[in-house]
Amino acid sequence: MSLSMNSVFARRLYLCWLLNNEQKPNVPKLMEITGWPRRTLQDVLKALPGMGVGLEFVQQGVRNNDGYYQLSSWGPLDPHWIERHSEQLLAAIEHG
Numbered sequence: 001m002s003l004s005m006n007s008v009f010a011r012r013l014y015l016c017w018l019l020n021n022e023q024k025p026n027v028p029k030l031m032e033i034t035g036w037p038r039r040t041l042q043d044v045l046k047a048l049p050g051m052g053v054g055l056e057f058v059q060q061g062v063r064n065n066d067g068y069y070q071l072s073s074w075g076p077l078d079p080h081w082i083e084r085h086s087e088q089l090l091a092a093i094e095h096g
Contacts, residue, residue: 020071
């Protein structure tokens, strides 16, 4: 099955999948996994609540940025669809 998708939207869906499947995902860890620049990750994280996705930062440690992100709600997104299409989402991102 071929998946035609805007790479910006695919990036958002893929990041949701990572946030749900990685252990304590923070920006440095997500940068390592995705290869995306810090600014790109921060922009995508900022965009998720605008899509209706519940996103929380769990503070851990004394510094403001010590902690990790977690989804509190998928909003209108279907996590099962995203799981089934994660490889195709990656392909859309790479070719976008």
